[in-house]
Amino acid sequence: MNTPLLDVRALNKRFGGVVATDGVDLQVRSREIHALIGPNGAGKTSLVAQLAGQLASDSGQVHFDGADITRLVAHQRARRGLVRSFQITRLLKSLSVLDNLAFAVQATQARVFAAWRPVRDEQTLFERARELLARLGLAHKADSRIDQLSHGEQRALEVGMTLASRPRLVLLDEPLAGMGAQESQSMTRLIESLRQDCAVLLIEHDVNAVFRLADRVSVLVSGRIIASGTPDAVRNHAGAIAAYLGDAQDAI
Amino acid sequence: MSTNRIAVLAALVAALAVPWLLHALGADFYLSFASRIVVFAIAATSLNLLLGYGGMVSLGHTAFFGLGAYATGILLSEGVQSAGAHLVVTLAVVAIAALVIGAISLRTRGVYFIMITLAFAQMLFYLANSIKQYGGDEGLTVRVRSLLPFGLDLRDAATLYYTALALLALALLLLARFVPSRLGRAVLALRDDELRAEALGLPTFKVKLVIFVIAGVLAGVAGALNVNLQGYVSPSQLHWTQSGTLMVMVILGGVGTVWGGVLGAAALLLLQEVLSAYTRHWGFWTGWVLLAVVLFARQGLAGIAAQGFEKLKRSSP
Numbered sequence: 001m002n003t004p005l006l007d008v009r010a011l012n013k014r015f016g017g018v019v020a021t022d023g024v025d026l027q028v029r030s031r032e033i034h035a036l037i038g039p040n041g042a043g044k045t046s047l048v049a050q051l052a053g054q055l056a057s058d059s060g061q062v063h064f065d066g067a068d069i070t071r072l073v074a075h076q077r078a079r080r081g082l083v084r085s086f087q088i089t090r091l092l093k094s095l096s097v098l099d100n101l102a103f104a105v106q107a108t109q110a111r112v113f114a115a116w117r118p119v120r121d122e123q124t125l126f127e128r129a130r131e132l133l134a135r136l137g138l139a140h141k142a143d144s145r146i147d148q149l150s151h152g153e154q155r156a157l158e159v160g161m162t163l164a165s166r167p168r169l170v171l172l173d174e175p176l177a178g179m180g181a182q183e184s185q186s187m188t189r190l191i192e193s194l195r196q197d198c199a200v201l202l203i204e205h206d207v208n209a210v211f212r213l214a215d216r217v218s219v220l221v222s223g224r225i226i227a228s229g230t231p232d233a234v235r236n237h238a239g240a241i242a243a244y245l246g247d248a249q250d251a252i
Numbered sequence: 253m254s255t256n257r258i259a260v261l262a263a264l265v266a267a268l269a270v271p272w273l274l275h276a277l278g279a280d281f282y283l284s285f286a287s288r289i290v291v292f293a294i295a296a297t298s299l300n301l302l303l304g305y306g307g308m309v310s311l312g313h314t315a316f317f318g319l320g321a322y323a324t325g326i327l328l329s330e331g332v333q334s335a336g337a338h339l340v341v342t343l344a345v346v347a348i349a350a351l352v353i354g355a356i357s358l359r360t361r362g363v364y365f366i367m368i369t370l371a372f373a374q375m376l377f378y379l380a381n382s383i384k385q386y387g388g389d390e391g392l393t394v395r396v397r398s399l400l401p402f403g404l405d406l407r408d409a410a411t412l413y414y415t416a417l418a419l420l421a422l423a424l425l426l427l428a429r430f431v432p433s434r435l436g437r438a439v440l441a442l443r444d445d446e447l448r449a450e451a452l453g454l455p456t457f458k459v460k461l462v463i464f465v466i467a468g469v470l471a472g473v474a475g476a477l478n479v480n481l482q483g484y485v486s487p488s489q490l491h492w493t494q495s496g497t498l499m500v501m502v503i504l505g506g507v508g509t510v511w512g513g514v515l516g517a518a519a520l521l522l523l524q525e526v527l528s529a530y531t532r533h534w535g536f537w538t539g540w541v542l543l544a545v546v547l548f549a550r551q552g553l554a555g556i557a558a559q560g561f562e563k564l565k566r567s568s569p
Binding site: 052054073074075078079083084086090091092093094095099102103104106107108111112113114115116117118119120161162164165 | 426430432433438440443450456459
């Protein structure tokens, strides 16, 4: 527990005159669910893109699993076990539900350029995809097209895609966004179950869900982490209440 | 045997019988037209790999067709007739050009990618125009043809036809195997959503570059065949309107279908041949056909054919 799985130090990003990320320090430990909350425009989306390797940082370092990954791009980070999901569902519309997951399994493997054998013949790959499908509760939708899934099912698949390659850490970008009560409950159960598999950095607006799920919580306001600790500690943190939780709790 | 296999086999038998059939009808002069269809089927198939499967809309694809034609044409004009040498040099020249052009162009997307591939093709077009030694703007005429092993000479119309047909069959076989393979899935994934594919761990730039080079090399092979067919290569084969023609073939035949390039090349060249017998404005009528396909059959002729086979299957279980 001494060295964190993800160790972010003094990370910065500005777009012209706008500061998106302002000296962020953040640690995520193995097998913990770490929530990142903050008001709209706090810079959560930029931070996720920086951590996943889609957005280059201006300065600062990102260490993952003991190695400096600051200069690695997204696919290299994914191959090291750091995979993100998206706030707006991004699934592959030409492929069936099962094939989406099968692609997610193959995406981090070697043999990128294998172009002769039909992928459907690869049993181990599809065993893994079917196992995930069952876990997401989508076994009966294996051959469906993406647009035949409900919003909740698409969101579940969105999260499932990140798990396919057995990552060490997943960044879940607002997995509960736009969900009804029931869908929200099954998603919460899914996220809770991830503790057996990997660490989770959960970016979420739903404060109730966050405090129920998270082992630790960090609050991001105007690109800075203003509070970080256990849910109880953060709930009583004066700065966090003033900046975000006060409004959020009133709204509930 | 499945309906699809029967159809493929029938197409193969029909294609093999073409020289014999034309001879029986006393219409041997049409054999070079049949070869033209096969050569352009290879070129259109290569663009379909890039555009239809890879989602990389290039307006400079004919640059590789033209480079292949010039590579082989220049060797022929210098008296080098060995088909093996032609193949090696053509592949090397086109692969290197595609690697360089791809490595630069693929850093851009969408309209910028279209424009930068167009720009590279136009650069090569003007380069070909300016090389007086090899014909300049008048083009390069070659008097001899490639010599294959076993004393086969591409000067013979039937030999050329069967050589082109063999290469087309090989290209289609590789494409059909590629589509459901790991690489085929990866290419579909990055066409659907590049950001997602990359986030899942796919080295998208490398994959796109490999597809770009393979498509370029295949177009180069078609170009090398074309100089043997016509005995002539001119800068106009590098002009961007030629890329447009290949694109029309792909759209007509079926974007992202194995048979799209073949059907599109055959349909466009046949339309051109038949209509030009009646009117100078064949392009006008071809335009209407293209419009109808785009509006009513998004998967082109290959899509219509596939629907036909589906109906056949259902009516005869």
